[in-house]
Amino acid sequence: MGIKGKVWKYGDDVNTDVIFPGKYTYTISDPKEMAQHALEDLDPTFVKEVKPGDILVAGWNFGCGSSREQAATCIKHTGVGAVVAKSFSRIFYRNAINEGLAIVESMEAPDAIQKGEEIEIDFAKGELVCKAGTYTFLPLPKEVIGIVEDGGLIPHVKKELGLK
Amino acid sequence: MKMGKTFAEKILAKKAGVKDVVPGQIVTVSPDVIMSHDNTAPIAKTFKKIGLPKVVKPEKLVIFLDHCVPAAGEQYAQNHKEVREFVAAQGVKHFYDVEVGICHQALPEKGHALPGRLILGSDSHTTTYGAFGAFAAGIGRSEAAALWATDKIWLRVPYTLKVIIKGKLPGRVSAKDVILKIIGDLGADGALYRAVEFTGPAIEAMSVASRMVLTNMAAEMGAKIGYMYPDGKVKEFLRNRTREPYEEVWSDPDASYEKTLEYDVTDLEPQVACPHTVDNVKPLREVAGTKINQALIGTCTNGRIEDLEAAATILEGKTIARGVRLLIFPASQEVIWEAMKKGLLEKLSRAGGVVMNAGCGPCLGAHEGILAKGEICLSTSNRNFQGRMGNPEASVYLASPATVAASALKGEIADPRTV
Numbered sequence: 001m002g003i004k005g006k007v008w009k010y011g012d013d014v015n016t017d018v019i020f021p022g023k024y025t026y027t028i029s030d031p032k033e034m035a036q037h038a039l040e041d042l043d044p045t046f047v048k049e050v051k052p053g054d055i056l057v058a059g060w061n062f063g064c065g066s067s068r069e070q071a072a073t074c075i076k077h078t079g080v081g082a083v084v085a086k087s088f089s090r091i092f093y094r095n096a097i098n099e100g101l102a103i104v105e106s107m108e109a110p111d112a113i114q115k116g117e118e119i120e121i122d123f124a125k126g127e128l129v130c131k132a133g134t135y136t137f138l139p140l141p142k143e144v145i146g147i148v149e150d151g152g153l154i155p156h157v158k159k160e161l162g163l164k
Numbered sequence: 165m166k167m168g169k170t171f172a173e174k175i176l177a178k179k180a181g182v183k184d185v186v187p188g189q190i191v192t193v194s195p196d197v198i199m200s201h202d203n204t205a206p207i208a209k210t211f212k213k214i215g216l217p218k219v220v221k222p223e224k225l226v227i228f229l230d231h232c233v234p235a236a237g238e239q240y241a242q243n244h245k246e247v248r249e250f251v252a253a254q255g256v257k258h259f260y261d262v263e264v265g266i267c268h269q270a271l272p273e274k275g276h277a278l279p280g281r282l283i284l285g286s287d288s289h290t291t292t293y294g295a296f297g298a299f300a301a302g303i304g305r306s307e308a309a310a311l312w313a314t315d316k317i318w319l320r321v322p323y324t325l326k327v328i329i330k331g332k333l334p335g336r337v338s339a340k341d342v343i344l345k346i347i348g349d350l351g352a353d354g355a356l357y358r359a360v361e362f363t364g365p366a367i368e369a370m371s372v373a374s375r376m377v378l379t380n381m382a383a384e385m386g387a388k389i390g391y392m393y394p395d396g397k398v399k400e401f402l403r404n405r406t407r408e409p410y411e412e413v414w415s416d417p418d419a420s421y422e423k424t425l426e427y428d429v430t431d432l433e434p435q436v437a438c439p440h441t442v443d444n445v446k447p448l449r450e451v452a453g454t455k456i457n458q459a460l461i462g463t464c465t466n467g468r469i470e471d472l473e474a475a476a477t478i479l480e481g482k483t484i485a486r487g488v489r490l491l492i493f494p495a496s497q498e499v500i501w502e503a504m505k506k507g508l509l510e511k512l513s514r515a516g517g518v519v520m521n522a523g524c525g526p527c528l529g530a531h532e533g534i535l536a537k538g539e540i541c542l543s544t545s546n547r548n549f550q551g552r553m554g555n556p557e558a559s560v561y562l563a564s565p566a567t568v569a570a571s572a573l574k575g576e577i578a579d580p581r582t583v
Binding site (some may be wrong): 012013015017018021022023025026027029040041042050059060061064065066067068069072084087089090091094095099141144152153154157160161163164 | 206302483
């Protein structure tokens with residue numbers, strides 16, 4: 001499985017409040033409407049210009065702060081193909097897996113990737129190709145990969161419980 | 165040679181029903197408590213999608229309404245209504261409506277945060293319950309729904325960071341200054357994926373309320389859990405609050421830590437986290453004189469009796485500066501009762517404070533004190549991210565209750581030791 005997309009690049013410690021402001025957490029419940037506010041307080045141009053398949057690239061501790069799952073949901077529903085970061089905050093990491101949003105943890109790649117360039121990610125091989133070169137990354141833990149393969153936690157649980 | 169085990173390793177091994185676990189290992193566990201708050205309604209919607217009619221272990225659910233209470237508008241009201249309907253339909257016994265207070269204060273008060281328990285909550289500051297010797301971590305909404313349906317979840321066994329705190333805190337310098345100092349040093353991801361063990365004479369000397377400030381804000385350095393030994397003070401707190409048996413778990417003396425840090429707080433100065441990140445911490449003197457529009461004392465971080473006392477001591481018989489709004493958010497109903505009995509709320513009100521209900525208030529930008537563009541708030545809460553109190557062009561500084569009280573008096577960030 002692979003994706004190819006244009007890069008939106010941000011820095012370290014991108015927190016869930018700037019990804020999806022707290023004031024919307026109980027007033028917006030439709031994922032498509034959530035997507036219209038993605039990264040609103042970080043980069044207002046993002047929502048206007050993001051194209052399905054684009055890739056978010058950031059530094060350390062992406063998604064820190066609140067446990068709000070909407071931070072992962074809103075990014076996923078903009079059509080973003082993956083988030084690449086040096087590290088993810090632990091709850092965002094879990095939320096992304098559970099929402100079926102692809103994440104790539106790489107300490108080196110984010111520094112090498114340029115804003116606006118097109119990069120390619122091959123999840124099966126664990127490879128990310130950008131202008132500066134090819135970077136490898138570890139797949140998700142084997143205990144967790146089933147959740148992603150089933151399309152997120154809820155479909156995964158349904159399958160486990162034998163519910164249609 | 166067999167190495168000793170940390171608290172996190174021991175609890176996760178026990179809950180997973182295995183003899184031993186090592187950091188990095190993934191285990192499947194069943195929690196003792198599943199906490200959720202206003203987000204119970206969206207979690208219930210997700211639960212419905214799973215297709216199971218009943219929550220498998222409704223006795224494990226502890227549900228609060230606290231994030232936007234009483235409801236600030238129609239949508240919030242609808243949300244609360246759905247939570248109450250869910251609670252009734254599922255027979256959830258441990259439900260606490262709008263009057264009870266903030267989950268992170270009221271869950272311990274109601275006797276659910278017991279030593280040795282595994283508590284998972286759909287809120288990042290679930291780490292707070294580690295002050296009671298529980299393994300308490302935040303999870304997402306889908307995970308809460310999945311837990312209601314399956315009673316199990318995967319967790320990665322964390323590496324442990326040990327923080328030894330020595331020395332005696334100087335006057336008007338408190339637990340908030342200690343944790344801000346640590347977060348400033350370690351950074352917002354300084355404890356990412358880690359368990360943080362707080363120990364040492366300064367922790368032993370702290371009240372349970374002060375210890376909760378540290379475990380609450382452990383989340384701000386990325387920690388999975390923050391925890392402390394449940395000593396006699398914790399047992400005293402729990403007396404008359406629970407009849408459930410509990411067993412304290414503690415790290416072996418020869419446990420293996422990823423890193424050990426030592427702090428001596430004897431000469432610690434008041435600290436302030438500056439906009440727009442919690443780890444942008446400076447000694448107060450570097451930002452003294454910064455004008456403020458709003459001063460907020462309370463929330464799950466600093467809304468307990470000792471916090472209101474620290475503020476009342478400074479504000480008693482005085483009036484806050486013109487042009488400053490002082491908002492008081494006690495952390496729970498129990499705190500309100502005690503504060504009333506002690507006359508603290510009257511003192512704070514007479515000084516010009518607006519005494520609010522027990523709840524999260526404007527901390528997450530929902531209601532009750534939202535900032536306008538360009539305004540500055542000095543707050544005892546735990547986050548100051550851009551847009552946190554509603555407006556992306558407003559700024560939030562974080563400090564201790566004593567610092568916020570002193571600053572409300574002066575109309576600018578001021579050292580509580582000088583008023």
